[in-house]
Amino acid sequence: MTDEAKRYTRADFQSDQEVRWCPGCGDYAVLAAMQTFLADLGLDREKVVFVSGIGCSSRFPYYMNTYGFHGIHGRAPAVAAGIALANPELSVWVVTGDGDALSIGGNHFIHAMRRNLNLKILLFNNQIYGLTKGQFSPTSEPGKRTKSSPTGSIGAPFNPISLALGAEAGFVARTVDTDRALTMELLRRAHQYRGTALIEIYQKCNVFNEQAFLALTGKDQRLENRINLRHGKPVVFGRNEEKGVVLLSRGARIVDVAEIGLDAVHVHDEHAGDPSAAFALSRLSHSPQGPTPLGVFRDVIRPTYEDELQRQLRDAQERPGPASLGELIRQTGTWTVAEEASG
Amino acid sequence: MPDETPVIEQETVDRVRIRFAGDSGDGMQLVGSRFTEASAIFGNDLATLPSYPAEIRAPAGTVAGVSSFQVHIAGSDILTPGDNPDVLVAMNPAALKANLADLAPAGTIVVNRDAFGERNLQRAGYQTNPLLDGSLRGYQVIEVPMEEMTLQAVEDSGVGTREGLRSKNFFALGLIIWMFGRPIEPTLAWIKRTFADRETVLSSNTAAFRAGYNFGLNTEQFRHTFQVKPARLRAGEYANVTGNQMVAWGLVAAAQAARLPLLYSSYPITPASEILHELARYQRLGVRTYQAEDEIAAIGVALGASFAGRLGVTGTSGPGLALKSETMSLAVMTELPLLIIDVQRGGPSTGLPTKTEQADLLMAMYGRHGEAPLPVLAIGSPGDAFPVMIEAARLALKYMTPVIVLSDGYIANSAEPWRLPDLEALPDISVPFGDGLPPGDGFLPYAHHPETLARPWAIPGTPGLEHRVGGLEKEDGTGDVSYDPANHEHMVRLRERKIAGIAADIPDLSVDADEGAELLVLGWGSTYAAIHAGVRQARARGARVARAHLRYLNPFPRNLGEVLQRYPKVLVPELNRGHLLRLLRAEFLVDAVGLNKVQGTPFKTVEIEDLIVEAAGP
Numbered sequence: 038m039t040d041e042a043k044r045y046t047r048a049d050f051q052s053d054q055e056v057r058w059c060p061g062c063g064d065y066a067v068l069a070a071m072q073t074f075l076a077d078l079g080l081d082r083e084k085v086v087f088v089s090g091i092g093c094s095s096r097f098p099y100y101m102n103t104y105g106f107h108g109i110h111g112r113a114p115a116v117a118a119g120i121a122l123a124n125p126e127l128s129v130w131v132v133t134g135d136g137d138a139l140s141i142g143g144n145h146f147i148h149a150m151r152r153n154l155n156l157k158i159l160l161f162n163n164q165i166y167g168l169t170k171g172q173f174s175p176t177s178e179p180g181k182r183t184k185s186s187p188t189g190s191i192g193a194p195f196n197p198i199s200l201a202l203g204a205e206a207g208f209v210a211r212t213v214d215t216d217r218a219l220t221m222e223l224l225r226r227a228h229q230y231r232g233t234a235l236i237e238i239y240q241k242c243n244v245f246n247e248q249a250f251l252a253l254t255g256k257d258q259r260l261e262n263r264i265n266l267r268h269g270k271p272v273v274f275g276r277n278e279e280k281g282v283v284l285l286s287r288g289a290r291i292v293d294v295a296e297i298g299l300d301a302v303h304v305h306d307e308h309a310g311d312p313s314a315a316f317a318l319s320r321l322s323h324s325p326q327g328p329t330p331l332g333v334f335r336d337v338i339r340p341t342y343e344d345e346l347q348r349q350l351r352d353a354q355e356r357p358g359p360a361s362l363g364e365l366i367r368q369t370g371t372w373t374v375a376e377e378a379s380g
Numbered sequence: 381m382p383d384e385t386p387v388i389e390q391e392t393v394d395r396v397r398i399r400f401a402g403d404s405g406d407g408m409q410l411v412g413s414r415f416t417e418a419s420a421i422f423g424n425d426l427a428t429l430p431s432y433p434a435e436i437r438a439p440a441g442t443v444a445g446v447s448s449f450q451v452h453i454a455g456s457d458i459l460t461p462g463d464n465p466d467v468l469v470a471m472n473p474a475a476l477k478a479n480l481a482d483l484a485p486a487g488t489i490v491v492n493r494d495a496f497g498e499r500n501l502q503r504a505g506y507q508t509n510p511l512l513d514g515s516l517r518g519y520q521v522i523e524v525p526m527e528e529m530t531l532q533a534v535e536d537s538g539v540g541t542r543e544g545l546r547s548k549n550f551f552a553l554g555l556i557i558w559m560f561g562r563p564i565e566p567t568l569a570w571i572k573r574t575f576a577d578r579e580t581v582l583s584s585n586t587a588a589f590r591a592g593y594n595f596g597l598n599t600e601q602f603r604h605t606f607q608v609k610p611a612r613l614r615a616g617e618y619a620n621v622t623g624n625q626m627v628a629w630g631l632v633a634a635a636q637a638a639r640l641p642l643l644y645s646s647y648p649i650t651p652a653s654e655i656l657h658e659l660a661r662y663q664r665l666g667v668r669t670y671q672a673e674d675e676i677a678a679i680g681v682a683l684g685a686s687f688a689g690r691l692g693v694t695g696t697s698g699p700g701l702a703l704k705s706e707t708m709s710l711a712v713m714t715e716l717p718l719l720i721i722d723v724q725r726g727g728p729s730t731g732l733p734t735k736t737e738q739a740d741l742l743m744a745m746y747g748r749h750g751e752a753p754l755p756v757l758a759i760g761s762p763g764d765a766f767p768v769m770i771e772a773a774r775l776a777l778k779y780m781t782p783v784i785v786l787s788d789g790y791i792a793n794s795a796e797p798w799r800l801p802d803l804e805a806l807p808d809i810s811v812p813f814g815d816g817l818p819p820g821d822g823f824l825p826y827a828h829h830p831e832t833l834a835r836p837w838a839i840p841g842t843p844g845l846e847h848r849v850g851g852l853e854k855e856d857g858t859g860d861v862s863y864d865p866a867n868h869e870h871m872v873r874l875r876e877r878k879i880a881g882i883a884a885d886i887p888d889l890s891v892d893a894d895e896g897a898e899l900l901v902l903g904w905g906s907t908y909a910a911i912h913a914g915v916r917q918a919r920a921r922g923a924r925v926a927r928a929h930l931r932y933l934n935p936f937p938r939n940l941g942e943v944l945q946r947y948p949k950v951l952v953p954e955l956n957r958g959h960l961l962r963l964l965r966a967e968f969l970v971d972a973v974g975l976n977k978v979q980g981t982p983f984k985t986v987e988i989e990d991l992i993v994e995a996a997g998p
Binding site: 052054081082083084086088091098099101102103104105106107108109112114115116117118119120121122123124126127144145148346349350352353354356358359360361362363365366367369370371372373374375 | 417423615617625629636641643664670678682683688707710800803804842844846848850851852
């Protein structure tokens with residue numbers, strides 16, 4: 038890898054297409070992080086495929102100088118599954134948004150988690166429909182006033198991390214567009230993971246939802262609100278790590294470390310077989326107005342769909358049975374009519 | 381026929397139609413298909429028509445729960461399952477009630493007398509027992525105490541009464557096998573094979589089957605038996621095959637001919653599910669199947685697989701085709717090969733899920749947003765599915781286009797003997813993966829071949845040919861996203877020309893015409909058999925008629941317009957309200973007339989025959 042890693046620069050992964058996101062859009066940062074990440078990784082460029090649905094973020098494949106498939110609304114996980122099944126050698130990335138993945142494509146999204154194909158899903162969550170000019174999305178905070186909800190949206194939003202954990206996802210993580218280092222780290226972890234890896238990326242839509250993630254990106258607020266999940270470490274946060282998270286039977290709660298002592302603070306275990314603790318952490322924040330965990334919620338080994346399929350295909354070779362179409366047909370019972378056959 | 385039964389009068393007939401009918405839990409489909417197999421091995425030509433309720437288990441004993449299987453066996457070539465059965469096997473009063481109206485005059489009824497108790501009569505809606513009230517006087521009724529005899533037969537098998545009674549369908553099968561002089565060995569072997577790991581079931585089914593056969597042999601109740609001599613089939617090796625099974629075989633053959641691995645991605649739906657079931661068993665042949673989370677995912681996965689260089693195929697029925705519509709347009713836009721099989725059923729909506737209809741043709745033709753033409757082919761009979769699947773794959777790969785193949789519930793479930801082609805000599809329909817194309821900036825993913833207008837198929841994993849495809853309009857050549865008005869019109873026309881141009885690459889329509897015929901009967905899909913038989917009967921009555929059947933519905937064969945002009949009268953029988961008819965009238969300004977039926981059942985030969993005679997005259 039070390040030698041090969043040198044063979045690409047970020048420019049090798051930039052396509053000749055003009056990037057057409059709004060100036061100031063959070064998508065630019067993720068695109069740059071991805072291009073840099075892939076250049077550093079040194080994976081054969083022709084083995085990388087980006088698949089997307091519809092929405093602002095779904096233009097992503099056009100800007101990557103790899104193989105790419107810009108599909109239709111919500112269906113990227115399906116197209117990506119077909120590609121991954123067809124050729125397990127490929128590194129297949131799905132780029133999707135909150136409307137694409139959680140509204141019109143909700144079914145494909147949860148089934149991708151359940152099946153555990155070797156897909157990397159980047160969920161750009163800006164909590165708004167940007168491309169269609171600003172309607173509320175399934176992750177918008179309740180009461181969101183938009184063109185399609187002038188008196189406030191009704192209904193609870195999805196929590197993408199909770200949803201993914203509930204759908205049996207083996208790798209679940211969250212970053213925010215402005216945190217390049219964390220984004221790069223999570224891209225690396227997702228790439229290494231064998232199976233479906235979900236990274237939720239809080240992404241600023243500076244036209245329709247500029248303030249959405251201020252709690253995590255604002256200079257003053259972020260120190261108070263970012264809960265950086267670190268494997269094997271107590272879950273503490275705040276300017277001086279004075280706050281901590283405890284797990285109670287009724288869920289995760291934020292406490293003052295000074296009051297309960299560091300030993301009582303929950304120690305994060307990415308590899309816990311049971312997703313309950315990760316789920317409890319995901320419930321700390323629905324839309325990031327207050328303390329919100331970032332980092333890897335869950336990273337456990339699960340059998341991948343491709344591995345199981347390959348095993349079945351291998352097993353089939355070893356079992357007796359028809360080995361050609363002719364044998365297959367003849368197995369159903371054929372008969373021969375001789376030249377002179379007649380009544 | 382057995383020598384030891386000289387008292388029985390043996391009638392040699394050219395053809396006989398038998399319908400097995402019973403409760404949906406009585407195993408009538410199994411009995412029908414076993415009898416079919418025995419007849420096929422005996423050498424008869426045959427055609428079958430299974431019919432079963434949409435519910436898995438409708439209330440027992442009711443008319444709604446009746447399941448039936450009709451088989452037509454003959455000593456000469458036949459085309460349809462036959463209009464009216466000559467023999468009806470009725471396992472209970474409901475089966476008798478539901479099928480009696482179809483029975484040929486003076487036909488034979490074999491009834492399970494034990495099922496004609498008060499409760500069953502009531503459930504079937506009989507006020508009086510038809511076996512006693514004289515209402516069956518016009519028929520030859522053979523009452524058999526099937527349940528009593530079955531229980532006696534299975535006594536030694538160690539099964540209880542309830543389980544033992546389950547074998548009564550094998551008793552009925554044994555009896556009918558005897559009645560028609562079929563060999564018993566294939567069925568015995570089948571029972572042995574199928575129930576190998578369930579000893580008591582194996583033993584009770586075998587005993588019941590033999591008891592049924594011996595009952596026929598030893599009883600004097602039968603006035604005569606039938607002998608249907610083997611048919612004069614073309615020499616060769618034959619298999620008895622249903623349409624869905626043949627689609628699966630055809631796909632395996634198509635993938636071999638294309639030198640590509642097959643990926644079949646589907647969501648369960650009646651009556652297409654058996655294609656998935658069948659292919660799921662072929663892992664040893666490298667076939668991959670994928671049961672998707674829904675119809676949309678199913679086609680999405682198939683399209684993704686195509687993008688990555690596999691033969692991507694999806695299959696469904698009408699409701700699923702509607703859901704796949706958006707992705708078909710995407711496949712048109714991305715110019716990728718893809719096969720979509722639609723096993724049509726009665727609609728709209730859930731409609732008649734287990735019944736047949738041809739009312740998806742216009743959806744297949746036009747049911748997409750935007751200008752999204754694609755080739756449409758139709759299967760004419762179970763055996764026809766084999767060449768059609770190979771042809772559909774050839775067109776999809778050569779022209780880089782999605783292709784719809786229309787089958788229907790009748791083709792899917794009915795069976796016919798099929799002569800095996802030389803499986804070692806399949807055509808080579810493989811295409812290159814952009815081999816030898818200039819890599820890097822010189823690669824034009826949307827450069828169109830001067831003749832076929834297909835773009836190159838460069839697949840992920842190929843160095844230097846990295847490119848992006850997608851649903852946004854593409855600039856000709858580069859494949860860059862383009863909103864240029866002139867380019868859009870150019871691309872719409874290019875995609876249209878590409879599909880229209882396929883007409884030059886398919887055979888002309890052949891016409892089977894009488895000298896001086898003024899009437900052309902033109903059909904497509906599963907009406908092939910009924911039209912063919914109807915024409916034959918009409919000819920026997922002196923009608924002069926021409927007959928043609930379309931496999932290619934888009935584009936039409938090049939000579940179709942000329943063929944239509946040749947005949948002053950054109951009759952188009954369809955199991956819909958006039959889909960092909962509309963296409964013909966719109967395309968060729970021809971004053972064609974439709975013969976349309978939407979009852980969930982195939983045409984009867986006589987329906988077509990009478991209309992031909994009326995239109996063409998004797």
